[in-house]
Amino acid sequence: MTDLKSQIDPDKVPQHIAIIMDGNGRWAKQKGLPRVLGHHSGVKSVREVTEAGAQLGVKYLTLYAFSTENWNRPPAEVTALMSLLVETIKGEIRDLNKNGVRLTAIGDIEALPPATLKTLKEGIEKTKDNQRITLVLALNYSAKWEILHATRILAERVKAGLLNPSDITQDLFEQELSTHGMPDPELLIRTSGEARLSNFLLWQVAYAELYFTPVFWPDFGQQELYEAILSYQNRERRFGRISEQLS
Ligand code: IPE
Ligand code: IPE
């Protein structure tokens, strides 16, 4: 096997990678297993990708774990996913601390079931001083929800006479997004062969490099992460300029 890791340019590793972890259900179905086992198997990928990313110097890893649209799944699957979250966070806190991983979340988390919210808040609190990498779980997240939420906050401020519409800049708007304080992801990965964003980080990925792989999430590990980063490093990010302008 070629050593992919050694081909990665350490000076060009993305600061922030976002991943739409998809294909757990199909992974399980292919093996004749219940969908929920696919979700359980996806936890190993989260561990492996977080550690591989941290070793390379990635500072933020944002994982789409549950969208606002996912409430429309069969109730038993929603319940199983919420329980898996509780179990996983509780079970991982020690290792997160050992590995310097700070846990945070984006999305409408206050609307999560109380047990999930409680465990999530504990996980966030107990890992808040870690600095090696920040693992951001997108939970009850959707980009349209987030953008509307920010818009309402700014509209209230205008209404109260605290803000002029002409003072609403990109920077000010970003301060009201749930990702405030984080750099935008330079690389967005989606597993399972689907080539859509499914309401994930629409504002923040405006200039991200998109990487789609057919691999199902439970089969995505460190080698697959290296491949994605190598693909990213082989692209020319022009930001509207022409090639000759980039030195
Ligand atoms: C991603 O896997 C996990 C969540 C959305 C929670 P899926 O459950 O969407 O798996 P597929 O897409 O049905 O295979
Ligand atoms: C997107 O995956 C949400 C998460 C990965 C949590 P879905 O499997 O829910 O997306 P669609 O339904 O295929 O767009």
Ligand code: MG
């Ligand atoms: Mg899916």
